[in-house]
Amino acid sequence: MSTFTADTYQNEYLPLGATEVNAVVTVTSSDGAIAANSADAAEIVIVDVSGSMSAPRAKLRAAKDATAVAIDCIRDDVMFGVIAGSMTATPVYPASGTLVAASASTREEAKQAVARLKAADGTAIGTWLALANQLFSTSPDTICHAILLTDGQNEHETPEDLERVLADCEGSFQCDCRGVGTDWEVSELRSIASALLGTVDIIAEPSNMAADFQSMIEQAMGKATNNVSLRLWTPQGANVAYVKQVAPTIEDLTIRATPVDALTGDYPTGAWGQESRDYHLCIHVQPRDAGEEMLAGRFSLLVGEALVSQALIRAVWTDDEQLSTRINREVAHYTGQAELAEVIQEGLEARKSGDEETATYKLGRAVQLASASGNDGTMKLLSSVVDVDDAATGTVRLKRSVDDADEMALDTRSTKTVRVQKHEP
Amino acid sequence: MSSEAILACRTCQAQLLPDDRYCEQCGTRVTVEPAEELPAEGGCSACKAPAEEIGADGYCSRCGIRQRTPHDRQEIDLVLAAGVSDRGRVHRRNEDALHLETTGENGIVVVVCDGISSSVSPDVAARSAADAAGGVLADALHRKSNALSDETTNAIHAAQQAVLGVPWTPHPGRDSPSCTLVSAACRDGELVIGWVGDSRAYWIAGQDSRQLTVDDSWTQEQITAGLMSAAQAGSDPRAHEITRWLGADAPEEEPQLVTIRPAEPGRLVLCSDGLWNYAPNATDIATLLDALPSGTTALAAAHSLTDTALAKGGRDNITVAIVDIQTPRREHA
Numbered sequence: 001m002s003t004f005t006a007d008t009y010q011n012e013y014l015p016l017g018a019t020e021v022n023a024v025v026t027v028t029s030s031d032g033a034i035a036a037n038s039a040d041a042a043e044i045v046i047v048d049v050s051g052s053m054s055a056p057r058a059k060l061r062a063a064k065d066a067t068a069v070a071i072d073c074i075r076d077d078v079m080f081g082v083i084a085g086s087m088t089a090t091p092v093y094p095a096s097g098t099l100v101a102a103s104a105s106t107r108e109e110a111k112q113a114v115a116r117l118k119a120a121d122g123t124a125i126g127t128w129l130a131l132a133n134q135l136f137s138t139s140p141d142t143i144c145h146a147i148l149l150t151d152g153q154n155e156h157e158t159p160e161d162l163e164r165v166l167a168d169c170e171g172s173f174q175c176d177c178r179g180v181g182t183d184w185e186v187s188e189l190r191s192i193a194s195a196l197l198g199t200v201d202i203i204a205e206p207s208n209m210a211a212d213f214q215s216m217i218e219q220a221m222g223k224a225t226n227n228v229s230l231r232l233w234t235p236q237g238a239n240v241a242y243v244k245q246v247a248p249t250i251e252d253l254t255i256r257a258t259p260v261d262a263l264t265g266d267y268p269t270g271a272w273g274q275e276s277r278d279y280h281l282c283i284h285v286q287p288r289d290a291g292e293e294m295l296a297g298r299f300s301l302l303v304g305e306a307l308v309s310q311a312l313i314r315a316v317w318t319d320d321e322q323l324s325t326r327i328n329r330e331v332a333h334y335t336g337q338a339e340l341a342e343v344i345q346e347g348l349e350a351r352k353s354g355d356e357e358t359a360t361y362k363l364g365r366a367v368q369l370a371s372a373s374g375n376d377g378t379m380k381l382l383s384s385v386v387d388v389d390d391a392a393t394g395t396v397r398l399k400r401s402v403d404d405a406d407e408m409a410l411d412t413r414s415t416k417t418v419r420v421q422k423h424e425p
Numbered sequence: 426m427s428s429e430a431i432l433a434c435r436t437c438q439a440q441l442l443p444d445d446r447y448c449e450q451c452g453t454r455v456t457v458e459p460a461e462e463l464p465a466e467g468g469c470s471a472c473k474a475p476a477e478e479i480g481a482d483g484y485c486s487r488c489g490i491r492q493r494t495p496h497d498r499q500e501i502d503l504v505l506a507a508g509v510s511d512r513g514r515v516h517r518r519n520e521d522a523l524h525l526e527t528t529g530e531n532g533i534v535v536v537v538c539d540g541i542s543s544s545v546s547p548d549v550a551a552r553s554a555a556d557a558a559g560g561v562l563a564d565a566l567h568r569k570s571n572a573l574s575d576e577t578t579n580a581i582h583a584a585q586q587a588v589l590g591v592p593w594t595p596h597p598g599r600d601s602p603s604c605t606l607v608s609a610a611c612r613d614g615e616l617v618i619g620w621v622g623d624s625r626a627y628w629i630a631g632q633d634s635r636q637l638t639v640d641d642s643w644t645q646e647q648i649t650a651g652l653m654s655a656a657q658a659g660s661d662p663r664a665h666e667i668t669r670w671l672g673a674d675a676p677e678e679e680p681q682l683v684t685i686r687p688a689e690p691g692r693l694v695l696c697s698d699g700l701w702n703y704a705p706n707a708t709d710i711a712t713l714l715d716a717l718p719s720g721t722t723a724l725a726a727a728h729s730l731t732d733t734a735l736a737k738g739g740r741d742n743i744t745v746a747i748v749d750i751q752t753p754r755r756e757h758a
Binding site for chain 1: 471472482484485486487488489490491514732735736737738739740
């Protein structure tokens with residue numbers, strides 16, 4: 001298992017009467033023997049084989065190629081399987097309805113089964129996830145990861161059906177979602193990925209699929225510690241305004257809390273490799289007198305039920321404005337990155353609905369924030385949607401013609417953040 | 426002061442009376458241990474949660490309020506003189522030291538040292554210096570020495586020797602153990618103050634209130650040389666650099682001294698910069714003390730000044746000692 005550390009970045013000094021405590025906690029896991037035992041990992045690739053996958057024909061071929069690459073990346077002894085999804089879900093390999101240990105021969109058989117897939121029928125993603133969940137349940141005590149590849153909208157089941165399946169799957173496995181082409185809904189796939197603690201991205205060019213699959217599988221295979229959760233204690237009378245993962249991507253975990261007792265809640269974070277993630281916590285507390293110190297939050301990191309690291313979020317009230325007005329770099333930075341993701345999503349929404357004024361304002365603000373924080377990746381994506389006159393003031397013009405794929409790439413990647421240059425806490 | 430605690434001489438084990446300052450049998454000076462403020466036995470000081478709700482890190486597991494621990498604060502109450510040394514709100518330990526005792530006939534000795542945080546073991550340096558200087562001054566008062574100025578110089582030399590004796594291992598980027606020092610020897614209305622660094626002494630008596638010490642600091646040098654105004658120097662990054670201190674690498678100069686014989690009653694205040702950063706002028710401290718009800722004890726006054734610094738942020742360790750000078754004996758002055 002990895003070694004975890006948690007460091008708090010905050011200005012604990014609050015002006016008298018203030019009730020809002022903000023902190024960024026950086027969690028780093030290191031030294032973990034990477035999935036020391038391959039038998040502890042399970043991987044399922046879910047391929048969309050709905051009718052739309054055959055138009056153009058290259059789409060299905062690229063998806064099959066990418067699935068083959070993914071299968072090749074699965075290490076020996078990892079329990080794996082492939083599911084084909086349309087109106088229903090079919091176990092492509094193995095056909096037996098369980099998972100099979102990866103080896104040269106099983107990988108070869110799986111690739112042959114994938115090569116025979118044909119596209120037909122509609123899309124009901126919930127049924128695919130339900131089958132994955134059932135297959136994973138045949139391999140208990142493993143780090144379970146799925147890749148979901150789809151090109152279409154979830155048209156053949158109700159949102160309620162999907163939500164019910166997601167609730168069943170939460171905590172059982174993690175799932176990275178990839179949209180191929182431009183006919184899928186970003187918000188739909190994002191909600192699936194969020195619920196299953198995975199990422200969402202667009203694969204505009206089917207020929208790029210293989211490389212992306214390879215990196216996803218490698219990352220999934222690099223997870224050494226499963227079932228990691230955040231436990232947040234707050235004092236009586238306090239209220240957790242939000243708990244967000246803010247790096248490497250923004251994920252609002254607030255509503256994911258499972259109460260432990262009246263003062264404590266657990267938030268799932270899934271499996272960890274050697275990596276570092278930042279969390280922004282905002283807690284409302286009852287104000288105290290000048291000079292008093294309150295523990296506004298005790299941030300614990302748990303593997304299963306074992307405490308592996310802890311960080312304290314403090315509040316000290318003072319009438320010294322020099323102290324209370326000091327801005328913490330990390331908190332300010334991620335407040336900006338969260339706003340960046342928000343204005344991009346709102347700007348694109350406004351653009352779609354024809355409200356050019358709002359779209360120009362929101363995307364202009366996004367350019368300003370991306371430029372100021374050095375978020376070059378997002379800046380580049382923004383420049384495919386707007387012409388930038390002045391990044392510093394956020395003066396932009398909407399582009400007349402925008403490639404759908406560019407717009408979707410901006411939407412899916414709007415939650416990717418850059419980190420602030422770290423200094424000692 | 427918990428006089429019940431002092432039962433036997435530490436040298437010859439002879440029984441002592443509560444007010445003894447020296448052992449009647451062997452003459453050994455009686456050391457007064459600083460009284461420690463213990464956390465309220467009833468548990469959380471804020472929400473009254475039972476004691477078992479207070480975590481090892483000092484926070485109440487119900488309301489989150491941090492409880493103060495004995496290591497955060499030391500208090501000495503000798504009635505006419507009292508002192509408080511507090512960790513403050515920012516530093517994780519108290520690197521100030523306070524030595525306070527009464528001796529001889531009406532003699533009072535106060536030493537305040539402030540360990541320099543960029544040095545190794547600053548807390549040990551401050552404690553060693555304060556006790557060494559305090560010991561020399563107490564002996565001088567006990568011997569009824571007539572040269573308190575010379576004795577003060579000797580006391581500060583002894584403190585320097587004590588700091589040199591602090592064991593330490595070099596750390597990259599950190600200096601050898603070092604600290605500041607301000608001392609006061611008070612007897613029969615004569616107050617002799619000695620200092621090295623920027624810990625201060627103030628005489629507080631209404632209109633006559635004034636700062637007795639002149640900081641050994643970069644800021645003070647600029648002001649004295651007429652190069653900068655106090656405001657200009659104060660906002661300079663070098664404002665908190667001191668030009669003299671106790672320690673292996675200290676400049677070899679004699680400490681500064683000042684003697685006063687106040688005509689009217691008043692209060693002598695010795696403090697570290699943890700207090701005077703928030704109340705730099707004598708008038709600031711006078712205003713704070715004048716606001717207290719008449720008859721406020723030295724201890725209560727020291728509490729009040731410390732609380733003021735804590736309330737303003739308590740960015741440094743805070744040490745405050747107050748000596749009530751009530752009846753100057755004019756015939757000796």
